[in-house]
Amino acid sequence: MRNASDMIEQYLKNILMQSPAGVIEIQRNELAERFQCVPSQINYVISTRFTLEKGYIVESKRGGGGYIRIQKVQLSSQGVILDHVLSTIGDHIDQTSSEGLLYQLEEGGFITCREAGLIKAAMSRDILYFKLPLRDEIRARLLKAMLLSLLSHP
Structure with missing residues (x-):
């Protein structure tokens, strides 16, 4: 059985692949609720598995309407x-x-x-x-x- 981090990573990659623009915006708390984990687990997955070296740009806005935006860097030519x-x-x-x-x-x-x-x-x-x-x-x-x-x- 896969661990929670693996499932969160796979979920995010799946919705990224379905995004026509290759960008998603997520709410940390909503995702934590979905996977029944603490928000810091979401932070951990994003900070370790969605890095620039791995081909992702991550932006985070904290606060009431905060979000995390993940964008897959496209290497085309x-x-x-x-x-x-x-x-x-x-x-x-x-x-x-x-x-x-x-x-x-x-x-x-x-x-x-x-x-x-x-x-x-x-x-x-x-x-x-x-x-x-x-x-x-x-x-x-x-x-x-x-x-x-x-x-x-x-």
């Missing part, structure tokens, strides 16, 4: 994808952000599950056994090289 990869990685990238980017590219069908797994294994802090910030700089260089090679030669 080769140039947009490459620009996104380069800007996300920059000169350094931590392991969590690199895994989020790989997740986004795999979910979008730009790389395979196997390719993502291989890159993820190579990007691990257990493999890149250097002190920070050198580790994040080396990870960025390797990740750029691997992704540019994969994305430039479909």
Whole structure:
């Protein structure tokens, strides 16, 4: 049986896919009621599973009429994808952000599950056994090289 976080994530992704604009607005309390959980559980799911690295833009407005707006970032053309990869990685990238980017590219069908797994294994802090910030700089260089090679030669 899946846990509440998984069910909330899947529910949000389903309604996002049904949205013609690729944007949804939700009420935190209403969603918490629907899943019989506390609003902080909704915050947790959104902050960990709907990040920019994973391809989502999240806006939040607090207060009486507050809402959470989630938008799926669409990577449509080769140039947009490459620009996104380069800007996300920059000169350094931590392991969590690199895994989020790989997740986004795999979910979008730009790389395979196997390719993502291989890159993820190579990007691990257990493999890149250097002190920070050198580790994040080396990870960025390797990740750029691997992704540019994969994305430039479909």
